[in-house]
Amino acid sequence: MIKVDVMKxxxxxxxxxxxxxxxxxxxSSEKDFIANLSNISAIINAAIDRCNWVGFYLYKEGELVLGPFQGLPACNRIAIGKGVCxxxxxxxxxxxxxxxxxxPGHIACDSASRSEIVVPIVKNHSIIGVLDIDSPELNRFTELEEAYLIKVVEKIKKYI
Structure with missing residues (x-):
């Protein structure tokens, strides 16, 4: 069992x-990619305050397709080069x-979102997808959060 309540x-x-x-x-304890991304989105959602959406878009057949997430329903598909993702x-x-x-060209999946951070997941020049996090607050995300989210993505890439 993953314990997130201690973070409070x-x-x-x-x-x-x-x-x-x-x-x-x-x-390290689970091999299934989707199960891992599902729990990682929940872990991030518990660790980073004041977010309204945390999840992944996965690269499939030339576009980003909605993957595991925490939050309201989101856009199913995002074209490469469109929106923040x-x-x-x-x-x-x-x-x-x-x-x-x-x-320019922001895609509003949740009208409450005001700021966003997206970390690409690319391994050996192959696109895997993105980690995407939205907040209803302007200028919500900091350099510190960016640094740690990059480390999360590095860990994910290590296990792919």
């Missing part, structure tokens, strides 16, 4: 370090967007 008493960085420990534990994959870089309404 932790500092922000302690939560992110614990998030990495839980992610490693999940990945598709742009992050096209440019193969983390995108931390403080105001999604100012992002």
């Amino acid at each position: 008493k932790m500092s922000e960085e302690e939560k992110y370090k614990y998030m990495l420990i839980l992610t490693e534990g999940q990945l 598709g742009t992050a994959i096209e440019e193969n870089k983390v995108l931390r967007v403080g105001d999604v309404e100012k992002f």
Whole structure:
């Protein structure tokens, strides 16, 4: 059983370090990719406050397709180069967007979302997908969170 309730008493960085420990534990104890992404989205959702959507889009047949997530129903498919997720994959870089309404071509899956961070998952030049997190707050995501989310993705890539 994954214990996330202990994070309530932790500092922000302690939560992110614990998030990495839980992610490693999940990945090392389970082989199924979808089961892992499902629990990792729940782990991230528990560790990072003030988010309204945490999940994955997976690369299939030339586009990003909705994968495991926590939050309201979302867009099923995103074209490469479209929205924050598709742009992050096209440019193969983390995108931390403080105001999604100012992002050209933003795709509004949840009208409450105001900021977003997307971390591409690419291994050996092969696109796997993206980790996508939304918040109803402007400028929600910090450099510290970005650094730890990159570490989460690195752990995922290690087990692919």
